[in-house]
Amino acid sequence: MQQGNKTMGIISIVLGAVAIVCAYFYMVNIAAVIAGIVGIILAVKSKKSFVAAGETSPIPTVGLVLSIIGLVMSVIGLFTCTICTCAAKTALEDPAVQSAINSAVSNFSSVG
Numbered sequence: 001m002q003q004g005n006k007t008m009g010i011i012s013i014v015l016g017a018v019a020i021v022c023a024y025f026y027m028v029n030i031a032a033v034i035a036g037i038v039g040i041i042l043a044v045k046s047k048k049s050f051v052a053a054g055e056t057s058p059i060p061t062v063g064l065v066l067s068i069i070g071l072v073m074s075v076i077g078l079f080t081c082t083i084c085t086c087a088a089k090t091a092l093e094d095p096a097v098q099s100a101i102n103s104a105v106s107n108f109s110s111v112g
Contacts, residue, residue: 007046008043008049009047009062015036016039016043016062016066018031019035023077032077033071033074036074039064044060
């Protein structure tokens with residue numbers, strides 16, 4: 001008799017949680033995307049193994065939900081951080097913005 005693969009389900013839960021936590025930090029957003037994708041794959045495989053064994057378990061479902069949430073959050077974070085970084089770089093290259101920054105810095109220096 002075959003048994004469902006609970007280990008893959010548990011790993012998918014962990015990867016989903018890691019993706020959710022890492023989605024908040026722009027420096028590791030790519031890792032969060034990867035963790036979310038791998039978590040989804042493992043959750044689906046775990047679910048299939050339970051179905052093949054004729055068993056049911058909430059573990060793969062929890063892993064799938066957490067991984068999807070983590071993936072969506074990290075993709076949103078990845079795009080928003082990328083857009084903000086590109087916009088800031090473009091703004092800082094503008095001569096008018098550079099002169100305004102220099103003026104503000106010189107005003108701040110003269111106050112102190």
